[in-house]
Amino acid sequence: MSSSPLRICIAGAGAIGCTLAARLALTGRAVNVFARGRTLAALQRNGIHLQDLKGRHHVQVTASDNAEHLGEQDLLFLCTKAPSLSSLLPNIGPLIGPNTVVVPVINGVPWWYFHGEGGRFDGDRVETVDPDGRITDTLDLHKVIGCVVFITAQSSAPAVVKTHNPYRIIFGELDNQLTPRLENLRALIESAGIEAQGTDRIRDQLWTKIIANLTSNPVSVVTGATLEQIYGLPDMRELALVTFNEAMQVASAYDAKLSMEPTTFMQFGASMGPVRTSMLQDFDKGLPLELAAIGDAVLELAAKVNIPMPITRSVLTLARFCGEHPHHKEHGRH
Incomplete structure (x- = not known):
C-alpha cells in the first residue's frame, strides 16, 4: 500500500x-x-x-x-x-x-x-x-x-x-x-x-465465528428464531449448547486456542437482541443458503479427525430441507 x-x-x-x-x-x-x-x-x-x-x-x-x-x-x-x-x-x-x-x-x-x-x-x-x-x-x-x-x-x-x-x-x-x-x-x-x-493466530478467531454461525444460522432457518431466542430460551439454548460442544471438540483437534466459556457465549448471543441471522435473511428472500461453508465444511474438518457431530448434522439436514423446499417456510412462522 x-x-x-x-x-x-x-x-x-x-x-x-x-x-x-x-x-x-x-x-x-x-x-x-x-x-x-x-x-x-x-x-x-x-x-x-x-x-x-x-x-x-x-x-x-x-x-x-x-x-x-x-x-x-x-x-x-x-x-x-x-x-x-x-x-x-x-x-x-x-x-x-x-x-x-x-x-x-x-x-x-x-x-x-x-x-x-x-x-x-x-x-x-x-x-x-x-x-x-x-x-x-x-x-x-x-x-x-x-x-x-x-x-x-x-x-x-x-x-x-x-x-x-x-x-x-x-x-x-x-x-x-x-x-x-x-x-x-x-x-x-x-x-x-x-x-x-x-x-x-487468525484461526482461533475464525473458530469463534464458525461456532457462533453454526449454533445459530441453521437452526434459525428451521425455526425463524432470533439470536435472542436461540441463546436465551431454555430449550433453544440447550440445543445451541450441544452444537457448541460438538464444534469445540473439532476446534480443539485443530489446536485452536479458544477462551470461550459456554455460559458467557450463550449470554453474549442472547444480548445481541432480536437479530435475524444472515442465513435466515437469505432464506426469507429465497436466496441460496450458506450451508456448505457454515455447516458442511465443519463436518468435513470433523471427519478428518474422526469426530462425530450427530446433532449438528441433524440440524443441518433440517435446514437444508427448508432451503430446498421454501414453500414450507410459511408453516410455524409469525
Missing part, C-alpha cells in the same frame, strides 16, 4: 459490503464498489444509506459491474456469500494486480484454511467450499489476508443497511506472520470507526 491515495474496492454489496464501504467512505476516501443488478442501480442512484450506533449516514461511492472500468486496486474486500465466490472471481480479474491485498469477508470455513496452517493437513483443500479447486487456482493465496467479521447488519433494501451492535473485525496473515501490510490494513479499518485487531 503506497503513499498515494489507496484504491479500495468492495466486491459484493450486501449488508456487510455496504457497511464496510460506507464506513470507509465516511473517512473521506474514495471507495469503489463492484456490484450488479438492482444493487448496482441503487448504488448509482442513491449511494449507501447506513444507520448504525454512530448515527445515520449517506455516502456516495463509485459503483460499477465492469472490473476493467474500476481498474487495479490496492485493497480488495470480497464481501460476497461463500457459494458465489467461485463465480465472482472470473469477473473481477482486472481489479487484482501484482500488489493487491485481497481480504475475503466470508462466513464459515474459508477455502484457505489449510494454507500456511503448519499442521498435518497443511496445503489440503477444503473440498466442501472449493470442490473443483477453482478458487485456489484463481486467487494467489499470498495476496490474501484472512479476516473474521463480527458485524450484525441487516439490509431492508439494496444499499440500505441498519445495525444496532458495535463493529469488530480481526485480521491475520494465513501463515500467522505479523506483517506491515497487516498493520496497515488494521489501522485503515480502525480509522473507519470499526474496532480492528491484527493477530498471529
Whole structure:
C-alpha cells in the first residue's frame, strides 16, 4: 500500500459490503464498489444509506459491474456469500494486480484454511467450499489476508443497511506472520470507526465465528428464531449448547486456542437482541443458503479427525430441507 491515495474496492454489496464501504467512505476516501443488478442501480442512484450506533449516514461511492472500468486496486474486500465466490472471481480479474491485498469477508470455513496452517493437513483443500479447486487456482493465496467479521447488519433494501451492535473485525496473515501490510490494513479499518485487531493466530478467531454461525444460522432457518431466542430460551439454548460442544471438540483437534466459556457465549448471543441471522435473511428472500461453508465444511474438518457431530448434522439436514423446499417456510412462522 503506497503513499498515494489507496484504491479500495468492495466486491459484493450486501449488508456487510455496504457497511464496510460506507464506513470507509465516511473517512473521506474514495471507495469503489463492484456490484450488479438492482444493487448496482441503487448504488448509482442513491449511494449507501447506513444507520448504525454512530448515527445515520449517506455516502456516495463509485459503483460499477465492469472490473476493467474500476481498474487495479490496492485493497480488495470480497464481501460476497461463500457459494458465489467461485463465480465472482472470473469477473473481477482486472481489479487484482501484482500488489493487491485481497481480504475475503466470508462466513464459515474459508477455502484457505489449510494454507500456511503448519499442521498435518497443511496445503489440503477444503473440498466442501472449493470442490473443483477453482478458487485456489484463481486467487494467489499470498495476496490474501484472512479476516473474521463480527458485524450484525441487516439490509431492508439494496444499499440500505441498519445495525444496532458495535463493529469488530480481526485480521491475520494465513501463515500467522505479523506483517506491515497487516498493520496497515488494521489501522485503515480502525480509522473507519470499526474496532480492528491484527493477530498471529487468525484461526482461533475464525473458530469463534464458525461456532457462533453454526449454533445459530441453521437452526434459525428451521425455526425463524432470533439470536435472542436461540441463546436465551431454555430449550433453544440447550440445543445451541450441544452444537457448541460438538464444534469445540473439532476446534480443539485443530489446536485452536479458544477462551470461550459456554455460559458467557450463550449470554453474549442472547444480548445481541432480536437479530435475524444472515442465513435466515437469505432464506426469507429465497436466496441460496450458506450451508456448505457454515455447516458442511465443519463436518468435513470433523471427519478428518474422526469426530462425530450427530446433532449438528441433524440440524443441518433440517435446514437444508427448508432451503430446498421454501414453500414450507410459511408453516410455524409469525
